[in-house]
Amino acid sequence: MTTSLHRLYSFRRCPYAMRARLGTLFAELKVELREVILKNKPAQMLAISPKGTVPVLQLFDGTVIEES
């Protein structure tokens, strides 16, 4: 059985990503955390958010939130 989770592209030391991680914690939103190397951003992330900044939250229904 596979479980679909929301997915959060993040970078540990980024204050915006910290805000997003806190937001998901306070909202008790279970997310799959994808730690990104900013110099080598994953194609999957750039496909849904071409501006290439973190955080990016992709909800399991496909909705993309790309601003903290």
Ligand SMILES: N[C@@H](CCC(=O)N[C@@H](CS)C(=O)NCC(=O)O)C(=O)O
């Ligand atoms: N307005 C954006 C700003 C996000 C942002 O600037 N994040 C930085 C890291 S702290 C980033 O991804 N920079 C892209 C890069 O360094 O390539 C937000 O609030 O989410």
